[in-house]
Amino acid sequence: MEVKLRIRRFNPEKDQKPWWGEYTLKDVEKTNSILELLHRVKWEQDGTLTLRRSCAHGVCGSDAMRINGVNRLACKVLIQTLNADRTIQVEPILGLKVVKDLVVDFEPFFEHYRSVMPYFVAATSTPTDGRERKQSPEDRARFDDTTKCILCACCTTSCPSFWASGEYVGPAAIVAAHRFIFDSRDGAAADRLNIMAEPGGVWRCRTIFNCTPACPRDIEVTRAIGEVKLAIQRGVR
Amino acid sequence: MENVHHFHEFDAIVVGGGGAGLMAALYASRSVRTAVISKLYPTRSHTGTAQGGIGAALGNLEADKPEWHAFDTIKGGDYLSDQNAADVLAKEAVEAVVELEWMGLPFDRNADGTIAQRRFGGHTNNETKKPVRRACHSADRTGHMILQTLYQNCIKEGVKFFDEFQVIDLVFNGDKPCGVEAVSLDTGQVHVFHAKAITFASGGWGRVWSVTSNAHSLTGDGPAIVWRHGLPLQDMEFFQFHPTGLYPLGVLITEGVRGEGGVLINDRGERFMERYAPTIKDLASRDVVSRAIYLEVQEKRGVNGREYVHLDVRPSTVNRYLAEAGEDRRIDEQYILEKLPDILDFCHTYAGVDPVKEAIPVAPTAHYAMGGIPTNVNAEVLRDGKGTTVPGLYAAGEVACVSVHGANRLGTNSLTDLIVFGRKAGIQMAEYCQQADFIPLPHDPGRSAVVALEQLRKSSGKTKPHTIRRRMQQEMMAKVGVFREEKMMQEALDLVRELKEQFQNDLAIDDQGYRFNTDLMEAWELGCLLDVAEVTAASALHRKESRGAHSRDDHPDRDDEKYLAHTVAYPRNGTVEIKYDRPVDLSLGYEPKERVY
Incomplete structure (x- = not known):
């Protein structure tokens, strides 16, 4: 089948302002992903089209973009899930500065991630028998959902509160905090909850719910944020 | 023409931000100034796509020991594995996995709170010859958890990162490496990094082949760079084709599916691995299973006459074969949902198949480089088959050929390799940097x-x-x-x-x-x-x-x-000279035998 793509383009070395590039591709299979179509544009028609990608199967988190107005990973959207009779529109994710075409500046995103102590701080001393710390399957399950995050920024850049203020750490950073706050082996929940209670923290969330459907890993992001809010008020668990 | 304006100095440089690179950086940064240079944000690295598990003989669920792990690795490698290297891998795997847990890695747990383990191809109880539960796992995203945990620990320890900097060359002064050159993708400018020690941990090169489980980024930058400087590459013909790539894309479907009881079925509905590997059947090592699928297809027993077979993990099928094998274990739909969530997602997204209700179409996919930059067990890069090292140059992970994996890698050993030999590289770099001086950069570096x-x-x-x-x-x-x-x-x-x-x-x-x-x-x-x-x-x-x-x-x-x-392939006058001048280490005394599974 034939597919038309409308892609937001901007090259700071050449362009005064962004523009829309229109591309027609023939012999598209319904099982092709948007990433494959973008590659075909880049490889067959215009090598200057710029995007990030790596694993191409939804695990590395490189190719978050706005596809028909919704944040998705380009490699996880197949043509058969879209109405291919209409032009497919592809834009960079919102709320982060565009570097070139579909590539945005991820530094502010990772800075927020780093700000929430996204690392394990052991609650107990290292076992002296040289073996693992024990954790019950139930305690492990408590934070399973938030361990799935791949830092693609689909959630954060779909959040109106983040668009309104880049000072907000955003859903992805809260997911990272949640993963450790609810880990029974971790001893720094109070510190993270203090960070979460700061002005740029969790109270900027207005429970708009954009983040949850945006997540390509099916993390219940809004629920995780809610659990962090509750933990600030009532303590963990 | 642009000149080079950007110079940096670190004791140790790590090229690549996957499992081996981050492990090396964590260890080196404890005592010397260390930076990681990665063409991707480190969390995008391909380690994150590893699914089924990391092999270590913890023996949490049944009897197991490192000696068995070492032997399985050697046998799996068709006796081309260096036995001293397999010994190091298997012995250090246990403490390496425990160390990951100490770093916070959220492994799945057994009822007693210990790390959960599952079966994987080629891992056996050497006495009974039966499959053993050795693969320590976190659902079917073990690599993701390893990558995240190591990156998180790097943040905790303040490791310096140059993200989206693509290393394009090594800097030599005479025959001594003294730095790397990298392009900042953001600006396009070349930066020169002066260093005492350099570790290549840049991963594999599955993109040489058209059907691959590998990321677009896996383009063999590391081996190409050292090759262009006259250094050899080892065992490059040994590239693993994983038997179960999702047809037709080649996305990896973990061996853990078979570890949980899934079976391969041809067009006639036969569990054909019973013919190729009568003892451990679908859990034979990957080369054996890939060849079996290829032969089934060649004999016109591919499903619907096409070039794929079925991987069946429906509870009814799995339970039937478990009962046939006299095992008590049974699985249900919920179990599959919990143990293989990502696999279900891949199958649904890319093949429109629900593995709980239908069989998965699979075919071999280019997966893993057993060969690469030759090193010894201390991750030191070798200049020749005699074992002469290149002072200050190290390699670890898939890019390196220690050789642990020999002619065929066992499932779960890639993650074990990253952790064990990434750590070695970090420790070696730190020791080297503390006693070595900087070698001056050559005139006009970069x-x-x-x-x-x-x-x-x-x-x-x-x-x-x-x-x-x-x-x-x-x-x-x-x-x-x-x-x-x-x-x-x-x-x-x-x-x-x-x-x-x-x-x-x-x-x-x-x-x-x-x-x-x-x-x-x-x-x-x-x-x-x-x-x-x-x-x-x-x-x-x-x-x-x-x-x-x-x-x-x-x-x-x-x-x-x-x-x-x-x-050992050497670059000679623009062509490739092949020698077999590095004999296999047989120091554990395992004589090559016919490989039967």
Whole structure:
């Protein structure tokens, strides 16, 4: 089948302002992903089209973009899930500065991630028998959902509160905090909850719910944020 | 022309931000100034796609010991594994996995709170010969958890990162490495990093082949760079084709599916692995299973006459075979949902299949490089088959050939390798940096890299990189794949050389800018792929036997008289010279035997 793509383009070395590039591709299979179509544009028609990608199967988190107005990973959207009779529109994710075409500046995103102590701080001393710390399957399950995050920024850049203020750490950073706050082996929940209670923290969330459907890993992001809010008020668990 | 304006100095540089690189950086940064240079944000690295588990003989669920793990690794490697290296891997795996847990890695747990383990291909109880639960896992995203945990610990320890900096060359002063050159993707400018010690941890090169589980970024940059400086590459013909790539894309479907009880079924509904590996059947090592699928397809027993078979993990099927085997264990739908959530997602997204209700279409996919930059067990890069080291240069992870994996890697051993040998590289770099001085940079460092890159940027031929890349990938898939023979490999080698010429003389680059020029960097990566493909085809052509992943129709048997040695390929006058001058280490005393599963 034939597919038309409308892609937001901007090259700071050449362009005064962004523009829309229109591309027609023939012999598209319904099982092709948007990433494959973008590659075909880049490889067959215009090598200057710029995007990030790596694993191409939804695990590395490189190719978050706005596809028909919704944040998705380009490699996880197949043509058969879209109405291919209409032009497919592809834009960079919102709320982060565009570097070139579909590539945005991820530094502010990772800075927020780093700000929430996204690392394990052991609650107990290292076992002296040289073996693992024990954790019950139930305690492990408590934070399973938030361990799935791949830092693609689909959630954060779909959040109106983040668009309104880049000072907000955003859903992805809260997911990272949640993963450790609810880990029974971790001893720094109070510190993270203090960070979460700061002005740029969790109270900027207005429970708009954009983040949850945006997540390509099916993390219940809004629920995780809610659990962090509750933990600030009532303590963990 | 742009000059080099950006200079940095660190004691230790790590090239690559995957599992091996981050592990090396964590260890080195404890005592010396260390930086990681990665062409991706580290969390995008391919370690994150590893699914089923990391092998370590913890023995949490049943009897197991490192000696068995070592033997399984050697047997899996078709006796090309260095036995001293397999010994180090298996012994240090236990403390390495425990250390990951201490770093916070959220492993799945057994009822008693210990790390959960599952079965994987080729891992056995050496006494009963039955599969053993050795793969420590976190659902089916073990690699993701490892990558995240290591990156998180790097943040905790303040490791310095240069993200989206692509290393394009090593800097040598005479024959001594003293730094690297890297392009900042954001600005397009070349930076020179002066260092005492450098570890390559840049991963594999599955993109040489057209059907692969590998990320687009896996283009063999590391081996191509050292090769261009006259250093050898080892065992390059041994590239693993994973038996269960999701058809037709090649996305990896973990061996853990079979570890949980899934079985391979042909068009006639036969569990055909019973014929190829009567004892452990679907859990035979990967080369054996890939060849079996290939043969089934060749015998017209592919599903619907196509080039794939079915991987069936429906509870009814699994339970039937468990009962047949006299096992008490039974699984249900909920169990599959909990143990293999990502697999269900991949199958649903890319094949429209629900594995709980339908069988999964699978075919072999190019997956893992057993060969690479030769090192010893301390991750020190070797200059020749005699074991002469290159002071200050290290390699770890998939890019390195220690050789642990020999002619065929066992599932879960890639993650074990990253952690064990990444750590070795970090420790060795730290020790080296504390006693070594900086070797001065040569005159005008980085100049040659800038010139080469400018030449590439100004390419004004007619052939797009994609055209060359696709021809190489299809040729290598058809002729240097699961089955091989002389004439086909020679044709592939000839074509790769022709494509190299075309790349040199007739390349077309659309983007001549500097900012985030992925057109340029993809072309540069294609140059690496072509070099690696040439060495791979030449190495394959020379080894006139079948061993592990290297399977020849014209030489179907293993020949231990002639080939119980590593293939060492040297760059000589623009071509490839092959020697077998590094004998296999047999120090554990396991004599090569016929491999039966």
